Structures are given as structure tokens and as C-alpha cells.
Amino acid sequence: xxxxxxxxxxxxxxxxxxxxxxxxxxxxxxxxxxxxxxxxxxxxxxxxxxxxxxxxxxxxxxxxxxxxxxxxxxxxxxxxxxxxxxxxxxxxxxxxxxxxxxxxxxxxxxxxxxxxxxxxxxxxxxxxxxxxxxxxxxxxxxxxxxxxxxxxxxxxxxxxxxxxxxxxxxxxxxxxxxxxxxxxxxxxxxxxxxxxxxxxxxxxxxxxxxxxxxxxxxxxxxxxxxxxxxxxxxxxxxxxxxxxxxxxxxxxxxxxxxxxxxxxxxxxxxxxxxxxxxxxxxxxxxxxxxxxxxxxxxxxxxxxxxxxxxxxxxxxxxxxxxxxxxxxxxxxxxxxxxxxxxxxxxxxxxxxxxxxxxx
Numbered sequence: 149x150x151x152x153x154x155x156x157x158x159x160x161x162x163x164x165x166x167x168x169x170x171x172x173x174x175x176x177x178x179x180x181x182x183x184x185x186x187x188x189x190x191x192x193x194x195x196x197x198x199x200x201x202x203x204x205x206x207x208x209x210x211x212x213x214x215x216x217x218x219x220x221x222x223x224x225x226x227x228x229x230x231x232x233x234x235x236x237x238x239x240x241x242x243x244x245x246x247x248x249x250x251x252x253x254x255x256x257x258x259x260x261x262x263x264x265x266x267x268x269x270x271x272x273x274x275x276x277x278x279x280x281x282x283x284x285x286x287x288x289x290x291x292x293x294x295x296x297x298x299x300x301x302x303x304x305x306x307x308x309x310x311x312x313x314x315x316x317x318x319x320x321x322x323x324x325x326x327x328x329x330x331x332x333x334x335x336x337x338x339x340x341x342x343x344x345x346x347x348x349x350x351x352x353x354x355x356x357x358x359x360x361x362x363x364x365x366x367x368x369x370x371x372x373x374x375x376x377x378x379x380x381x382x383x384x385x386x387x388x389x390x391x392x393x394x395x396x397x398x399x400x401x402x403x404x405x406x407x408x409x410x411x412x413x414x415x416x417x418x419x420x421x422x423x424x425x426x427x428x429x430x431x432x433x434x435x436x437x438x439x440x441x442x443x444x445x446x447x448x449x450x451x452x453x454x455x456x457x458x459x460x461x462x463x464x465x466x467x468x469x470x471x472x473x474x475x476x477x478x479x480x481x482x483x484x485x486x487x488x489x490x491x492x493x494x495x496x497x498x499x500x501x502x503x504x505x506x507x
Contacts (some may be wrong), residue, residue, distance in 0.1 A: 152242055156195045156249065164194040165424040170361075200241040207234045235389050255356035255430065256322035261423040262295075262354055265310045266303060268332065269348025274303025275459075276333045277350040279480060281311050286482025298404055298416050311418060316359065321356045325391030325493040326468075329454030336460070345460060349453075357419070358426035365422065371395045372414065378406050392417050396425065455487075469494045 167187045171180060210227040215217045220229075251287055265283050266273035288295045300311040315324065332349045340346065373393045387407065392413035393404045399423050405417035456465045457476060463489065464479045465472040471490050 152200075152245055153249070154174065157200075157245070160190060161194055162196055164190045175498060182360060196241060196245050200245060201237065203234055203238050203241060207231065208239060210234065213446035216471065225306065247496050249495060254478075255325075257319055258321045259314060259316040259357040260321045260324050260354050261312065261357055261420060262315050262324070263310070263312045263352070264308065265351045265353075266308065267349035267351050269333075271303060272333075272337045272346055273306075273348040273350055275305065275307035275337075276348050277309070277311065278303065278307030278329075279329060279333075280350055281308060281313070281381065282288055282482050283480050283482055283484065284315070285326075288315055288317070288320075288482075289483055290485075291323075298420060313329055314419070321354070323488050323492070324354045325356075326488070326495070327352050327454075329452050331454045334343055334456065334458045334460070355423040355427040356430070358422040363422045363429070365396070365418070365425070365426045367399050370421075371397060382389065393420065396421055396423055399425070399428065401425070 156309075167183050167190070171187065174180075175183065176252060210231050213227045214231070223248050231259045247406065261283060262281075264277045264284075266277040270420070294317060296314045298314060298349070301309040303309050307476070310386070316432050330346060330349050330351055334342050334345055334347050337346050371394070375391050377395065393402060394414070394417045395402050401421060403417045403420045405413040405420070454466065454468055456467070457467070457479070459476065461470060461474070462476045463472055463474050464476050464484075466487055471487065471492055473479070473486060479487070
């Protein structure tokens with residue numbers, strides 16, 4: 149049986165009930181927004197805790213009936229039948245509560261910046277980068293998220309040499325953060341006359357979107373260059389005469405944005421730059437906490453091969469958790485929730501193990 153921190157659970161329920169009272173009293177709008185955010189965050193775990201308490205009370209009642217010698221034989225038989233089921237339900241709820249009590253990644257509820265770049269494989273790699281982008285686009289649509297392309301560079305035979313987009317919605321980063329890394333494809337290119345299987349790759353980076361308060365970018369630390377774009381920025385992007393390039397001098401990070409509006413270019417380039425700097429700070433902090441670093445699924449290194457899409461065999465394999473599914477056609481249509489959920493479960497299991505060892 150999972151051991152639960154009942155004091156912590158009681159504390160969360162009390163806090164939830166206090167928020168209900170405070171919100172009903174009609175606080176100032178700013179205070180109400182903060183309370184509502186905390187209330188929403190606590191809602192799921194408090195519901196599970198209350199359900200656990202109810203099932204626990206039922207279990208106690210049944211056990212009392214079984215030790216009471218005056219209990220009617222028919223009622224005793226019913227209690228004996230129901231007790232194993234209640235114990236099983238309690239164990240399931242305890243495991244669910246334990247996961248809900250795990251330390252949260254502060255960035256989990258944020259929107260994300262999604263970057264996909266063609267790697268080795270020439271035109272075929274660019275086509276694969278396009279396939280990956282459409283896969284994430286469809287996955288996002290199924291979850292009610294919004295995808296907005298920030299910048300794109302078309303491949304010569306289709307697809308993208310590079311595409312950058314924002315993905316907005318509830319819990320975006322929490323579900324996409326383990327997608328960062330090298331994605332490999334094995335298939336026969338349409339242009340291959342001999343029918344030989346080629347291996348190509350594309351790199352995916354998922355960054356939590358950062359607010360201005362998260363990253364302090366001093367005006368002296370950036371250089372902004374305006375230039376004429378070399379051509380269309382991809383099928384998702386308008387042609388432009390005024391691309392903007394921002395260089396962050398302390399880190400050497402360069403962000404280029406090409407849209408019709410120079411003002412919009414600057415705002416979007418700063419949005420991507422903030423996300424990159426925020427991600428750099430998060431990675432540095434994770435490396436400094438070696439224990440936390442080990443908990444990541446894979447190393448988090450974007451040069452690491454994380455997944456293979458094998459078209460001849462119709463399979464998708466995630467190498468970090470040794471998961472293989474023979475549903476590649478559905479995966480490319482955005483049906484990747486099974487893979488993402490498995491990665492999250494693996495991460496949670498490692499966190500639980502780590503907490504158990506430290507406890």
C-alpha cells in the first residue's frame with residue numbers, strides 16, 4: 149500500500165476551502181485572478197483526496213461490520229465481497245494522489261515555442277520536418293490548442309528547412325517538453341527510383357514561452373539589424389522587405405524574423421529570444437542539480453536520437469523508454485498521445501523512485 153502524507157493532504161483541502169470562502173467574498177479583480185489560478189491548480193488533487201477519504205470511510209465501516217458479531221450473515225457476506233474491491237480502489241487512488249503531489253515543473257502550464265529543423269538527409273530531411281510539423285499541428289488541434297507560425301524556411305522539394313511556431317493552450321509545455329531531440333525517419337523517398345530505404349533526421353526543440361519578467365534582457369545586450377529578406381519565408385509566412393535580426397551579445401544567440409510588419413518582426417524575435425534565454429537558464433539550473441538532471445527522460449540533449457519513424461514497418465519507436473507502436477500512419481496524423489503519456493508516466497515513476505530513495 150502506498151504511504152500518503154495525510155498532513156499535507158489535509159493542508160491542501162483546508163487551503164482549497166479557504167480559497168472558496170475568499171473568492172465568494174468578492175475580492176479585488178487582481179486578487180481574484182490569483183486566487184482562481186491557485187483554486188484551479190488545487191481542484192484535481194482535492195477532488196481525489198475527498199474521494200480517497202470517502203472510500204476509506206466506507207472501508208472502515210465494512211471492517212467494523214465484519215468484526216461485529218451481531219452483524220447479519222447476509223450483510224457480512226456482502227461486506228466480504230465489497231472489501232477487496234474497496235481496497236483495490238484505495239490503492240489506485242493513493243497512487244494517483246502520490247503522482248499529483250509530485251513537485252511541479254514551474255513551466256508545465258506555459259505555452260511553448262516549437263522549432264523543427266531539417267537535419268541529415270537533404271530534401272528528404274526537409275520533407276520529414278514538414279511531416280513532423282503537421283503531426284504536431286494535428287495533435288494540437290485535437291487538444292484545442294492554437295498553433296501560430298512565427299518563421300519558416302521552405303525546403304526545395306517541399307517541407308521545411310526550418311519552421312518555428314508558438315503553441316498556445318492549457319498545459320502545452322507539460323505534454324510537449326519531452327519531444328526535444330533528434331527524430332529519425334526510415335523510408336523510401338518518392339524520388340528514389342531503386343526503392344532503397346533512406347535514413348534522414350530532423351531536430352525538434354520545445355521551449356517554454358517566457359514572459360518579460362522571467363528574463364531580464366538589457367538593451368545594451370542586444371544588437372538589432374534590419375535587412376532585406378532574401379525571399380518568401382515559407383508557405384506560412386508573408387513575403388517581406390524588412391527582416392529583423394536580433395543578436396544577444398552575451399550568449400551569441402541570433403534570432404531572425406521575417407514578416408511584412410517590422411514592428412511585429414521585432415516583437416516576435418524578442419519572444420523567441422526570451423524563450424531561448426529562459427530555456428538556457430532552466431537547463432543550467434537542472435545541470436547544477438545533478439539529482440534532478442538524472443530524472444529527465446533521456447539527457448534532454450537535442451543532439452540525442454530520441455525516436456525513429458520506420459515507414460516500411462509502419463512503426464514508431466521511442467528509444468528512451470523502449471516503446472514501439474505499430475501505428476505510424478495514425479501517429480503522423482497527430483495520434484501521438486499514447487507515446488507522450490508513456491513518456492510522462494516514465495518521468496513520474498523516476499521522480500517517485502528518487503523521492504523514495506531520498507525519503
